Amino acid sequence: MNPIKRAFNVVFFLLFSLTAMHAGAQENKNTTPVDSSATATSSTTVTVASLFSSGIDYFGQTTEKALPYIALNGTLRLKSGIYASITGFHLFSDSAVVSATGLTAGYQFTIMPKLTGEASYAYTVFPKESPFLQASSPHMAGVAFNYEHVLNTGISADYSFGKQQDFFISLNNSKEFILNTDSERHILATTPQITIVAGTQRFYKTYLVERKNNGKGKGAPPGQVEEENRVYDRFGFLSYNLKIPLSYNRASYLVEAAYQLSLLGNNASDRAGQTNSFFTLGFYYQF
Numbered sequence: 001m002n003p004i005k006r007a008f009n010v011v012f013f014l015l016f017s018l019t020a021m022h023a024g025a026q027e028n029k030n031t032t033p034v035d036s037s038a039t040a041t042s043s044t045t046v047t048v049a050s051l052f053s054s055g056i057d058y059f060g061q062t063t064e065k066a067l068p069y070i071a072l073n074g075t076l077r078l079k080s081g082i083y084a085s086i087t088g089f090h091l092f093s094d095s096a097v098v099s100a101t102g103l104t105a106g107y108q109f110t111i112m113p114k115l116t117g118e119a120s121y122a123y124t125v126f127p128k129e130s131p132f133l134q135a136s137s138p139h140m141a142g143v144a145f146n147y148e149h150v151l152n153t154g155i156s157a158d159y160s161f162g163k164q165q166d167f168f169i170s171l172n173n174s175k176e177f178i179l180n181t182d183s184e185r186h187i188l189a190t191t192p193q194i195t196i197v198a199g200t201q202r203f204y205k206t207y208l209v210e211r212k213n214n215g216k217g218k219g220a221p222p223g224q225v226e227e228e229n230r231v232y233d234r235f236g237f238l239s240y241n242l243k244i245p246l247s248y249n250r251a252s253y254l255v256e257a258a259y260q261l262s263l264l265g266n267n268a269s270d271r272a273g274q275t276n277s278f279f280t281l282g283f284y285y286q287f
Contacts, residue, residue, distance in 0.1 A: 051282040060239025060262035081108040136206040137162040168199035187249040205232040236267030
């Protein structure tokens with residue numbers, strides 16, 4: 001595609017997505033810019049957000065080749081805790097303007113003063129031969145609970161389904177540190193977070209097979225296929241993740257830069273022990 005025409009398409013995509021966000025709006029798990037930790041608000045809010053990421057992060061795992069992207073999101077959150085969102089993704093390596101589109105609906109609720117819960121469902125539209133890791137499983141249903149004490153502790157269970165089915169459990173602990181003294185006008189903060197993810201990885205087997213088929217590779221012998229299926233069907237530790245963000249927050253908007261280091265667990269097949277690094281830069285504005 002002509003570089004000038006491609007640049008025009010990208011700009012058009014950004015403007016179109018920002019316009020759509022006012023009418024729609026939370027997210028596709030682990031690929032979206034919006035934080036879902038908030039519970040029901042005192043008023044109905046609309047949040048628009050944009051996020052740059054240096055690569056696809058799917059429960060700490062990523063593609064063999066780095067695929068930086070930009071995501072644009074809009075979220076409508078009602079006082080009751082019900083929310084809905086739309087997210088558009090553009091891979092910089094993709095000639096298409098929209099590389100994927102995610103739609104999410106959910107409900108956040110308070111169980112007791114320091115314990116909250118959330119239930120959500122997300123559906124993402126991926127084009128044929130999409131390079132996204134999770135393209136074989138466009139549906140995601142999940143439940144999560146968050147408890148605020150000395151730390152902020154969360155646990156979530158996610159079921160991803162479609163062509164393949166995978167189940168994930170994530171446990172995270174985080175702690176916010178305010179870095180400035182003039183916190184009434186603006187807040188500069190960091191909230192380091194450690195997350196442990198366990199699950200199956202049939203999605204990764206599909207990703208490898210489709211990548212090989214796109215390269216016109218030959219299929220593996222039946223015996224090898226059966227052994228590989230047992231490996232990818234197995235439930236175990238997938239990744240250990242450390243995320244260090246730095247955020248600047250004013251009355252209506254927040255800017256955040258973050259670095260994440262992910263160490264792959266023993267259930268990541270031949271990739272166990274490898275590390276993945278991600279850098280993200282996000283902007284959020286709430287009406």
